[in-house]
Amino acid sequence: MRVAIYIRVSTDMQAEEGFSIEGQRSRLISFAESQDWTVYDFYVDDGYSAKDLKRPSMQRMLEDMENKKFDVVLVYKLDRLTRSVGDLHSLLKIFDLYSVKFKSATEIFETTTAMGRFFITLVGAMAEWERGTISERVRFGVEQMVAEGRRPGGVRPFGYTPDEQLIPEEAKLIREVRELYMSGLGYKSVAMRMNRAGKLRRGKDWTDATVAYTLENPYYAGIIRIGSKTPAGTYVNSKKDERVKCVYGKGSHEAIFTLEEYEELKAYMGRKSNGGFSPIATYWFSGVLRCGRCGAAMFGRMTTKRTTSKGTVRSQYYICSNRHHSKTCDLPMFRQTHIEHLVFQYINQIQADMEKLNDEAIKIFADEGRKNSEIDVAKRELSKVAERREKWKYMFVEGLIGKQEIRKKMAEEDEREKELRQRIVQEQKAFSGIPRIEELVGLAEGWSYFDDQEKKELIYTIFGEIIVNTDLKNVKGVKNKFFDAYIQDISFN
Known part of the structure; x- marks a missing residue:
């Protein structure tokens, strides 16, 4: 009779006498010889849990069973095969389907009678209970570590050393990622901007996934979390989704964000993901617009709803991030239409004298x-x-x-x-930063025909930074009028 010998060890049992790979192998070979069985193959899963059947050698054994390559499956103990009653029943049905017998070298099972099946199910239930008990003990230990402010292993987060010391250069990049995202850019746009500036993540490009993970990770706010990630848009203490089983604790490491900044970020992410936030494409100048007083990024927001003769409307405006977060800047807020007006004033100034423009272009090319x-x-x-x-x-x-x-x-x-x-x-x-005149002319001529997304992409492609300023401090809104302001500087990509 051809026998398939299945061996499994979990990481914490490899050193135990009788459960090591070689210990099981030698005993099972001896048992097969005593029964006068021929060993077809060894199926060894090294370091895999028995919580499910997603094990490489287990899957290979089931495939060979379908091809009728052996007649009996031999294990050292039942819990080496599985610790799940549901999986045990599934395996016994598969064994019956392909007329394959099952044998444990240290236990006596009879699967051809109702009593025998009841007994093996009872043993399987005991194995599942034992696995659950071990899991609970491990979970309790990890939760206790988190409660004490200790991080229970895992890959060190970007921004910190293995012993959880803050790396200032990396922390600066993380704050910049947050600032770009809060300015209105999406995950992918933030990643593109960081990569274009050569500000990589441990030598590798940022992706939309790493940007999202960095922004969502509470570790940067001094919080240690174990369990499933909280979905974007929910707070760390949210009970919105009962399937999310997380445990949180206050870490002893130095935080990059304050808890208030993290809560603000999560709320912002929530508004975007739940539809309560205007799409990013409507903020044409997000990611390039900067404050002329403090140099911080300006990000887009929507005004509160107001009722007009045309119905309920909301308008886009931009606010300096330092004014919004820390009240350290007093630059007034700018309506998006105002920024649009200032930018095209700048372009129109270039276009005002086409003859002069052509002369300048000829001079530039000659100089080049x-x-x-x-x-x-x-x-x-x-x-x-x-x-x-x-x-x-x-x-x-x-x-x-x-x-x-x-x-x-x-x-x-x-x-x-x-x-x-x-x-x-x-x-x-000498030629870095020379405006691409043909692109500016094309932008002005086609602007009214572009949709929001096209406008956004064109601004982002042509301009590196647009710095706006005004000499005014307190601006009183005047219907359909712009206050005195100017573009302080523009750089081009």
């Missing part, structure tokens, strides 16, 4: 050709410097010049090389 020529000249000079260095070395080796003279010559060449490299860098930098 001149600078490229100067860069080429500098690069040729660098090649000559390298050639002269080799000549001085040759002359020194041949005894044509002494030590003092070659040192002087090499120092001169070093200085010359440094000067040439600086010139190349300066010439290359």
Whole structure:
């Protein structure tokens, strides 16, 4: 009779006598020989729990059973096969379906009678109870660690060392991710902006998933959590979804966000995910608009609902994040239509004199050709410097010049090389930030035909930053009028 020997060890039982892989293997081989059975194959699951059947060797054994490659399954003990009564019944049905017998080397089971099946089910129930008891003890220990403010293992969060010390450079990136998200950008847009700026996450690109996880993780607010993640949009103490089984504790590590900032962030995420927040596409300038007084990002919000002759309406506006969060800035809020007006004022100023614009463009391109020529000249000079260095070395080796003279010559060449490299860098930098005039003209001409998403993407593609300011502090709203303000600076991508 062909026998399939199934062996399983969980991590905490590998060292126990009788339950190790080799311990089970030797006893099961001896048992098979005593029954005059031929071992077809060994199916070993090393370090897998018996809570379910999702084990590599278990699945391979079931597949071979379907192909009728053996006649009996042999285990050391029933709990090596499964600790779930439901899985036990499923396996016994599969064994019957393919006419495969089941045998435990240390227990006596008879599965062909009702009493035998009752007995094996009873033993299986005891194994399931034991697994549940072990799980409860482990869970209790982990919960106690959390209650004491200790983190129960796992991958160290970005921003901290393995011993939970804050890494200032990484913490700065985490705060920047939050600031970008609160300015109105989505997860993917935040990731793109961080990656484009070269601000990577432990040397790897940000993704929408890592941005979402970073924002949602309560660890950055000084909270340790075990269990399922709280769905985006619910608070850490929410009972909205009873399926979420989480335990929280106050950690001893240094937090990056205050609890108030984290609660604000979660509420913001909730409004976006539950439909109580206007879609991000309606905030055309989010992610690029900055405060001219403090330099902080400005993010979009909606006004409260108001009733007009056209029905209930809400308007978009932008507010400085420092004014909103800490009251440390007094820049007035700007309506989105006001920002739109200022941006196109800027573009119209460029377009005002097309002749001058064309002259400027011709000058720019001519200047670009001149600078490229100067860069080429500098690069040729660098090649000559390298050639002269080799000549001085040759002359020194041949005894044509002494030590003092070659040192002087090499120092001169070093200085010359440094000067040439600086010139190349300066010439290359001279063209960074030149506005792409054709894009600005196209933006102005097609703006009224674009939908919200297209407007958002165009602004994000063309502009790096748009900095707005005003000399006013207290602005009183005037219907259909803009207060005096100006664009302080614009940078281009």
